[in-house]
Amino acid sequence: xxxxxxxxxxxxxxxxxxxxxxxxxxxxxxxxxxxxxxxxxxxxxxxxxxxxxxxxxxxxxxxxxxxxxxxxxxxxxxxxxxxxxxxxxxxxxxxxxxxxxxxxxxxxxxxxxxxxxxxxxxxxxxxxxxxxxxxxxxxxxxxxxxxxxxxxxxxxxxxxxxxxxxxxxxxxxxxxxxxxxxxxx
Amino acid sequence: xxxxxxxxxxxxxxxxxxxxxxxxxxxxxxxxxxxxxxxxxxxxxxxxxxxxxxxxxxxxxxxxxxxxxxxxx
Numbered sequence: 694x695x696x697x698x699x700x701x702x703x704x705x706x707x708x709x710x711x712x713x714x715x716x717x718x719x720x721x722x723x724x725x726x727x728x729x730x731x732x733x734x735x736x737x738x739x740x741x742x743x744x745x746x747x748x749x750x751x752x753x754x755x756x757x758x759x760x761x762x763x764x765x766x767x768x769x770x771x772x773x774x775x776x777x778x779x780x781x782x783x784x785x786x787x788x789x790x791x792x793x794x795x796x797x798x799x800x801x802x803x804x805x806x807x808x809x810x811x812x813x814x815x816x817x818x819x820x821x822x823x824x825x826x827x828x829x830x831x832x833x834x835x836x837x838x839x840x841x842x843x844x845x846x847x848x849x850x851x852x853x854x855x856x857x858x859x860x861x862x863x864x865x866x867x868x869x870x871x872x873x874x875x876x877x878x
Numbered sequence: 879x880x881x882x883x884x885x886x887x888x889x890x891x892x893x894x895x896x897x898x899x900x901x902x903x904x905x906x907x908x909x910x911x912x913x914x915x916x917x918x919x920x921x922x923x924x925x926x927x928x929x930x931x932x933x934x935x936x937x938x939x940x941x942x943x944x945x946x947x948x949x950x951x
Contacts, residue, residue, distance in 0.1 A: 698940065710932055715924035719916075727923075732935060739939045800915040819913050820920035851908045 698739075702747055706738070709752050712821065716756055719816045720763055722805040734759040753823065757831045760813060767809060803853040807846050814842035815850075 717727035817828040
């Protein structure tokens with residue numbers, strides 16, 4: 694059955710692509726891999742547009758498809774390769790050209806070391822702008838679970854960044870504050 | 879290095895001082911620090927133009943309708 698896609702829904706889809714890419718990159722830490730995820734997501738979304746109710750939250754729907762795709766592949770991959778996390782972290786660490794900013798690079802390295810479910814929760818709530826309730830729906834778990842994942846993610850990150858940068862944390866904050874003004878849009 | 883006198887500094891989070899870290903060990907500044915980095919990573923990608931391959935994919939899907947095979951990754 695070929696879905697008849699309204700022009701407005703198509704435009705909305707295009708409008709969400711940037712967020713979808715940002716989610717994918719943040720989640721998997723690898724740009725090429727992320728764009729493959731986005732492509733698969735768009736493909737699946739298009740083929741299942743009849744199950745999307747126009748007027749409901751398209752962004753959340755797309756994010757759900759993307760994270761489901763990501764997690765099912767991660768499960769497959771984990772069965773094949775034992776140190777899935779290690780390989781992801783290593784690949785991430787070899788791409789310092791993405792950003793010359795050491796602070797941000799450190800953060801990236803720390804983020805990718807979080808357990809998948811914690812990283813996901815943190816990104817959905819802390820960067821993608823979803824409420825705890827929406828994030829819970831996207832992740833298919835209870836709101837309390839999302840809250841505790843976000844808390845654990847924050848504590849773990851702060852422990853990693855704290856021991857890595859130690860006394861630099863305070864000056865690091867100042868640097869971030871200062872630089873956020875220069876290229877903030 | 880100066881937190882309070884920086885005109886570019888947003889007021890949220892920077893108001894409380896690091897010494898007042900709660901007992902859980904997560905200071906508000908550190909929490910704000912994490913949030914800022916998280917959004918910086920996200921926004922960096924979100925602000926980029928959409929790669930042609932995705933716009934092309936939509937065009938193809940529109941023209942051909944749904945296919946049986948998922949794209950090879």
